[in-house]
Amino acid sequence: MKLTWSALAVVSTAMSVVNAHFQVAFPEVRGPFVDDNEPQFCDGYTEAANRTLFPLTNGFITWQSEHPTWIAGVMISTASDPTNFTYFHTSSGADQLVVGYFRGSGTTGLCLSVMPTAAGIPGVQDGANVTFQMVFNGGDGVLYQCMDVTLSSNYTIPSSINCTNPMGQPPTNSTSTMPSSGATATIVNGGFLGLGLVGILAAILV
Template sequence: MRFAVAAVLAGVATVAQAHFQLQFPEPRGPFVEDDEPTFCDGYAQAVSNRTTFPLSGGFFTLNSEHPTWNVAVLISTAQDPASFNDFNNATGGNQLAKNFVSAQGEGVFCLPLDLSHTGVSGVADGANVTIQVLFNGGDGSLYQCADLTLSSTASISAACSNGTSSSSSASASPSATSPASGSSGAPSASAPSTSTSTTPNGARTLAVASSACLLGAIVALALAL
């Protein structure tokens, strides 16, 4: 019985620590697990060596550590976006480059990102822009950014392919979900397992509280046995 309880506790630790990593285009800086619930994974300044990215026909890749998740992409035309407000439109809503999509499976995923169809003023050939990827695996919103220079003649040499590390069927096709509500604070990606959206700090508190409740139940069960 002690072995069974230990195995469940190990599972709780894994869920609490699950994250994602943006692989392409190159993010602002090295992945920092503790900062991922904050703006741009803790990187508040644009990089000087921006990635040249296709204006149309592009894609982005990420590594998911969650079996079920949602993802969206925001875009800013500010030269040095330093807060969530820089990714809002004129009415204060989230400025989306890609609406929310849902997927299942852990591992590397490739999703299309055609920036020519955003309808955002300033997204054009030669423009410097920044994308912010919003990821939610059910335990709160996570964020990573990439600074880009758009090009109508650029192409991506790498192939767009998916490879998962779980037996779940993987699907990155768009689902009809609503964008995050217009807010001057942190936008939140919709989680498949809950209808509640949270800010980065709230997401972290929610995850800790859920784990604590589950841990208390497990310990009580172990003592009773």
């Protein structure tokens, strides 16, 4: 019986690794990561929660990935309690983006540069309650995590939270859509900086 349970534990651990997708570390997400729910809106959390301060300019999102290559982007809602995807769309139905979709690589120490006001989205201003929804595809479907924040021109992210290699850029095209597959998508925007640094490091090592 003991053997059976440890075998089950091994299988369970292996499955959780397989199912793991991506996890945001900063700013705080709506609730504890639930990998089975990550294909759903806001990782399954439909109500705003754990609202924290976020800078009006020069912000970033730190995160990690279990997939070595991926496509990522960040949508924004200016509603105080966005409960479904409609709140993250423009009036024309496109994804409302603060980080345009781009292809990148890496698993740890990842961060996305977020300039909330750069896209010129109405309502993105000092004191506004907004929600970021990070969108990710590492090859096993589109995944989501949400961060409810209050934008503040007086707030600076503590130096203890590191973003040494920011990736992503403000979207230049508001109609950008999430590529349907990590394998075939083209680089929509950004991403070259991080990949370029990896290339330089590889060149040095060689």
